[in-house]
Amino acid sequence: MSSVTLEQTSKKFGDFTAVREMDLAIRNGEFVAILGPSGCGKTTTMNMIAGLEDVTSGTIRFDDRDVTEVSTQKRGVGFVFQSYAIFTHMTVRQNLAFGLEVQGVEQAEIDRRVGDMAEFMALGHRIDVPSAGLSVNEMQKLAIGRSAIVEPSIFLLDEPLSNLDAAFREKMRAELRGLQRALKQTMVYVTHDQIEAMGLADRIAVMNHAVLQQFDTPVNIYARPANVFVARFMGAPGMNIVNSRVTEGGVLFGGRDADFVALSREDMATLRHHGERDLLLGFRPEELRLGEVGAPGSIAADVALVETVGRRKIVHLVSGTTAFHGVCDRGVPVRAGEAVGVTISPDKVHLFDTETEARLQWPVEATHG
């Protein structure tokens, strides 16, 4: 087990910057998810930690050891690839023994550890089977087992669940979490699936366009997104972001002159420094309430469309020229074409700067640490 520290780490491919000045400190034994859309630099970050990609600038440390210039072979990391990269010309036993043999471990010791790992991964009865014949489930276990058997200091997983269908993925997610506890490993996990990241990780590093956006616990990422990107990326549907304006009377919702959004006292205090200005108002679809038109403190809106998804309704709302979403229980009687009053609780309101799109409240001091 080791901690992993990235300091101002960048990676460029020619003119293209894949990762820009990344600072990331992963604690010993922590389960960290690197989350972001395709091409955001998350896999490159992982490859740099593993040493499969050289860094262009910056430093990578495992504990206090600077590994920036250390070759992959000597870093002692375990890597589970998206494709699992099973050596299909070998049996399960040969796959498991491979790393130990490369390291020159004694044969008796290899046999013992391979046996133990096969049992632990519930592959004991399949140990002499050609690995090409395994099911996807077994291949995934074999891939994890093969990485774990050499007792790496850091475990890296590159979207290991993305090949599975939805129902099976949930099962494997639970197993993976159990494994991480059992192996007591520092794990770094790359994914583009926010549900996976939320469910598995101790902390999530959200990336976009080569830049780390926020590194925090799942709860904080959800409750206090550092910027508009994180706010929109987390949650399904993502957070509503609405152009608004601060006036003496309060925050005007959308492009209308009529409706004010109630703010908490802290937020009012924060905004007081800024005077009259534009800002971006954020609120989660599941945190607004639908009520009568004209209810005190409510925003008048029209219901454009209602989608019923399982137990929930996704309500498409329009207020003036501003469109946003609401999510409510299936039982709430709301129909397309109705006029409703939307209430947002003051403590559920997020404020972002129009220019930088950064969060204005409770300034998020550090995105790492």
Add this chain to the structure above:
Amino acid sequence: MTGLILRTVVVALFAAIALLPISWMATMAFKPPAEWTSATAELTFLPKDPTWSNFVYVFTGEVEGQIVSLDRTVWWPLFASLLTSVIGTLIAVVAGTAAAYAVSREKVGGSIGLSLLQLRIFPPLAVMIPVMIMWAFLGMIDTWWGLSLIYGIVTLPFSFWLMKSYFDELPREIEEAAIVEGCTAFEAFYQITLPIVVSAVASTALFIFILNWSDYLIALLLTRKEWTTIPVYMNALATAASGQLYGAKAALGLIAAIPPIILGISIQRFLVQGLTFGALKQ
């Protein structure tokens, strides 16, 4: 059902048409001179009087009933063909595989893949005459190494492109997995990649061996007497007294078909197994 029958009939018909010349050659190899010379009026598919004399003739140079004895038997050309084809195949497969791996993995070499095709873009004669002149200057005409080398060179593009397509298909991750476990890049190639593509190497080698084995033009231009190969030797199987020795040629044709067949059968396991990169769900 009728579709199946129709298909079977059509396939059988095409197979019969395709196999007719070969079976004609096979039966002709066992016919005595009287049955394949134009002197006789009657032609039959099966020999009326089957004999080994054609085989005896090419291997010993003399046989009862042939007045003219051969000054060269087939032994040495057979050896020359085998030796140069095998060495040429080895050169092409080893160099082609190594080059294909480097180009596929490291994206090195720029347009080397296309330049390799240069030898194949021109008509063979346009390439081979200059090569003949070069080989003459280098003293490599009618030598086994001269012929093996050119076989390796002209078949290199095939092995390069075939192997490159296999390597391109094989994800890099599988090697990276080995490297993460502590292998050097070469160990990863040798212990992981090569065993996985071994069937591809085998089918490439068979393909190239057959190309080399059946070459006529190159051997004709680059050998004189000592290292003539089977196809060139076969063409010379004629005498002033007896004209074209069709029976002997047929016997030789049958012999020449044996090595590719043996090779094909011996690596059949790999050919049938094909390429199973089964673990990799894309």
